[in-house]
Amino acid sequence: MADPMPAPQLSWPARLRFASGDFAFNLYWQSSSLFLFFYYTDVLHLAPQIAGMIYMIGSVWDGIADLLTGIWAERGRPAYARVVGYGAVPLGLAFPLLYFAPPFQGAAFVAVLLIAQFAFRSLYALVNIPYAAWSARISTDSRDRAAIAGLRMLFGTIAAVVVSLATERISLAVSGSRTSITGFLCAAGLFALVATPLLIHVAARSPQGAGGRSVAAPATPLLRGLAALATNRAFVTLCTAMACVAIAATMLSRSVLYYFTYIVRDETAGTTALALMGLAGSLFVPLWMLARHRIGSRALWLGAVALMIVGSITFALTDTGAAWRADLFLVTMQAALAAFNFVFWAMLPDTVEYGEYHGGVRIEALCFGVAELLQKVSIGAATAITGFAYSAIGYMPEVAQSTHVITGIRWIMVAAPIIGCLLSALAMAANPLRRDTHRRIVAALAGSTRPSA
Structure with a gap:
């Protein structure tokens, strides 16, 4: 039987406009991912295990908020588009609260930090989940979805470069210190001033899409929707693979600033390394887009697993504390992570x-809500594990670290990627979405043909 005619595709300007929303979201996400844990320990001087627990509670709540938003949507x-547009302003107002230092002590101090986490993460979920689910409605063509996923990755990694290079420099400019409360707060405010109008523009100008199902169709009952996701092998295996990668990436990224501050002994080199990671992501995404077109998503994922494991082992065997070796290792890691993220958002x-x-x-919005819940829980758990690991190896902020601590930081950076990637490979090997499977499913849903098993 002849293949059905391909569905009309979105124009590149429409794809770019929609995907640019990820630049805004990643100004928030990358700042909280790359700097907030370090801010807690080395600026607010919280014990690592306390900082890790605060971050974990916030991240778990973030996942719950994602799920609740998915259920509501x-x-x-x-x-x-309306949710994204109207939610952009309160989200922008809430983000700087993460870097607010309350004039309290003890439990009250921690409580205010948690309230800031809840406020920001609730609003982030309310805006981000509809934006993510929009990608399933804006087009049913997997080519559009892959292109949008790649462009979103590009915008996200550009935001990572901006956040990495600008945060401590903004702090230095406004306060005279690279790591001050006032400086981090001002940096967060500037990021919000950029992100807010961009999200409003995306909401106003991007195509609404139809997604293959009328939004007027009866809503699926919650329990039936959750049961459908639980039996959706493509969804379960993809999310499991990504959760393993998220844990590995989180434990790696949380250690970067500590490695450069206490092993390389150059804080500026640390932020430069974070920027290089973002730049590497931008450079590799087009390559991964081409590779996916040629070999498929699953093969690309497994190739990224091999890249990350080989890179981690090589660094473990050759690390001398030189900045350039660490930079090369982190660029390799980011190249693999860019592939993982691209494949995940293209396949979801x-x-x-x-x-x-x-x-x-x-199931549209609930699918993205549950997927985000699993990722956020993974990230929160990984941050808490990192905090307890740093406490266990004897880390103390702003002092010279012992040989035992130095060794511990190195092992945290290399062991997590190896273990996480191996587990993700097992999950992805069980994923049923092969090349052309989705196109045939879309055709079957339209009544043209039935996809082969």
């Missing part, structure tokens, strides 16, 4: 149609 079927919308075809029910 699945039942209410709001216009995603496709699991919607896979579940619709095999389970008889289409």
Whole structure:
């Protein structure tokens, strides 16, 4: 039987406009991911285990908020663009609260930090989940989705470069110190001033899309929707693989600033390394887009696993504390992470149609909400583990570290990527979405043909 005619694709300007929203979201996300834990320990002088617990609680709540937002969006079927546009302003106002130092002591101090986490992460979920789910509605063509995922990655990694290079420099300019409370607060405020109007523009100018199902169709009951996701093998294996990578990436990224501050003994080199990681992501994403087109998503994922494991082992065997060796290692890690993130966001919308075809029910926003929940729980758990690990090896902020601590930091950086990647490879090997599987499923849902097993 002849293949069906391909669906009309989005124009490149439309793809770029929609994907630019990830630059805004990643100004927030990269700042909290790269600097907030370090800010807690080395600026607010919290014990590592306390900082890790605060971050974990906030991240777990972030995941719960993602799930609740997904449930609400699945039942209410709001216009995603409207939610993104109206939510951009309160989100921008809430972000600097993460870097606010309350004039309290003890439990009250920690409580205010947690309130700031809850406020920001609730609003982030409210805006980000509709934006992510929008990618399943804006087009059913996997080529559009892969292109948008790649462009989103590019914008996200550019935001990572901006955050890495600008945060401590803004702090230095406004306060005279690279790591001051006032400086970090001002940096967060400037990021919000850039992100807010960009999200409003994306909401106002991007295509609404249809996603293959009328938004007026009856809402799927929550329990049925969760059960459908639990039996959606494409969704479960993809999210499991990404959760393993998220834990590995989190433990690695949380250690970068500590490595450069206490082993290389050059704080500036640390932020430069973070920027290089972001730049590497930008450079490698087009390569991964081409590779996916040629070899498919699963093969690309497994290739990234091999790259990360080989890079970690090589660094473990050759590390001397030289900045250039660490930079090369981190660029290699970021190249692999860019592949993982690209494949995940390219494949996740496709699991919607896979579940619709095999389970008889289409789950959009709830799919993205649950996926984000699993990622945020993984990130929160990894941050808490990192905090307790640093406490266990005897880390103390702003003092010369012992040989035992130095060795511990090195092992945290290399062991987590190896273990996480091996587990992710096992999960991805069980994923049923092969090359062209999604295109055939879309055709079958349209009544053209049935995809081969």
